[in-house]
Amino acid sequence: EDQVTQSPEALRLQEGESSSLNCSYTVSGLRGLFWYRQDPGKGPEFLFTLYSAGEEKEKERLKATLTKKESFLHITAPKPEDSATYLCAVQPRERDDKIIFGKGTRLHILP
Amino acid sequence: DTGVSQNPRHKITKRGQNVTFRCDPISEHNRLYWYRQTLGQGPEFLTYFQNEAQLEKSRLLSDRFSAERPKGSFSTLEIQRTEQGDSAMYLCASMGTPLREQYFGPGTRLTVT
Numbered sequence: 664e665d666q667v668t669q670s671p672e673a674l675r676l677q678e679g680e681s682s683s684l685n686c687s688y689t690v691s692g693l694r695g696l697f698w699y700r701q702d703p704g705k706g707p708e709f710l711f712t713l714y715s716a717g718e719e720k721e722k723e724r725l726k727a728t729l730t731k732k733e734s735f736l737h738i739t740a741p742k743p744e745d746s747a748t749y750l751c752a753v754q755p756r757e758r759d760d761k762i763i764f765g766k767g768t769r770l771h772i773l774p
Numbered sequence: 775d776t777g778v779s780q781n782p783r784h785k786i787t788k789r790g791q792n793v794t795f796r797c798d799p800i801s802e803h804n805r806l807y808w809y810r811q812t813l814g815q816g817p818e819f820l821t822y823f824q825n826e827a828q829l830e831k832s833r834l835l836s837d838r839f840s841a842e843r844p845k846g847s848f849s850t851l852e853i854q855r856t857e858q859g860d861s862a863m864y865l866c867a868s869m870g871t872p873l874r875e876q877y878f879g880p881g882t883r884l885t886v887t
Contacts, residue, residue, distance in 0.1 A: 667816075697875050706778075706865055706878035707817070750816055754874075760805070760829065762876060764816035 665690045669751050669765035676741055677773050684736040684768045686751030694759055696734050698727050699750040701767065707750055741772045776800060778879035780866050786885045787856055794852045795882045799868030806849050807876060808841055809865040810834065817865055823849060856886045 666689045676682055688696065695714055699707035711720040713729040720727045724745060726737045736749055748767040755761055779798045787793050799806045804825050809817035820839070821831045825846035835841075838856075843849040853860055863883050867876035 672814075695874055699878075704863075704881075704883065706780075706867075706881045709875050709877060712875050752816075760822060760824075762807075762819070764818075766814065766816045 665753070665755055665761070665763050667751055667753055667763050667765035669749075669768050671768060672766070673769040673771070675771045675773060676738075678742060679740050681737070681739045681741070683738070684749055684770070686734040686736070686765060687732060688734070688751075688753045690753050690755045690763070692756030694754040694756040696729055697752045697754070697762070698734070698736055699752065701748045701750055703748075710749075738770070741770075743772045743774050746770055746772045778866060778868050778877055780864075780879035780882050782882060783880060784883045784885075786887065789858060789886055790855055792852065792854045793856060793884065794850055795864055795866075795884075796848060796850050797866030797879055798848045799866070800870065800877060803868035803870040803877075804846065805869040806843055807867045807869070808849070808851050809867065811863045811865055811881070820851075853884075856884075858886045860884060861886045 668687045670685045695712050698710040701707045711727040716731045718729050724739050728735050748769045750767045752762050752764045781796045807822040808820040811817045819832050820835050821841050823843040826843050838854045841851045863881045865881045866879045869876045
């Protein structure tokens with residue numbers, strides 16, 4: 664069964680303290696892996712798409728990486744405005760209409 | 775505006791009432807998805823449309839739920855005889871070609887009292 668597991672569930676960091684969020688996936692062939700940011704009471708905001716192992720994407724203080732079994736979202740020197748829930752989702756190669764989401768990691772950056 | 779829009783943003787209703795939500799996708803996107811999200815969970819798939827055709831419905835979508843996408847443009851999601859368990863955020867997303875990432879609307883927060 665296709666599955667996405669994110670860890671940790673929640674993470675509190677001091678401003679400037681770098682860390683990584685993990686997304687482990689089980690899928691019968693990967694078409695794409697997506698990262699989203701979601702603020703409370705709002706819809707998810709698209710961040711990155713990764714297609715193949717070894718690929719990396721960057722945006723400001725965020726960098727997403729991909730291996731054959733997991734993806735990491737690295738956050739460097741975070742600021743309080745980076746506080747949000749970060750969602751990971753996968754799209755199987757055989758079912759381009761199917762997107763499976765993880766439960767997310769709630770990130771809180773303390774000033 | 776090139777984003778996905780949803781209306782209303784918030785809806786409070788009494789148990790047993792019917793509610794309808796609307797989603798306007800990004801204009802050139804032919805796929806439209808509906809999700810439900812509860813606190814601490816990721817979005818759960820409900821149904822999706824390719825143009826005006828509804829191609830798949832989740833087992834989560836009981837017969838009290840119905841969705842339409844007339845003319846392949848906006849979509850509506852109706853919940854009949856609402857129950858307290860229907861309280862959630864209802865999210866709409868659209869997907870363009872090539873079929874890659876989805877773009878979400880702001881969601882409709884439903885509270886059933």
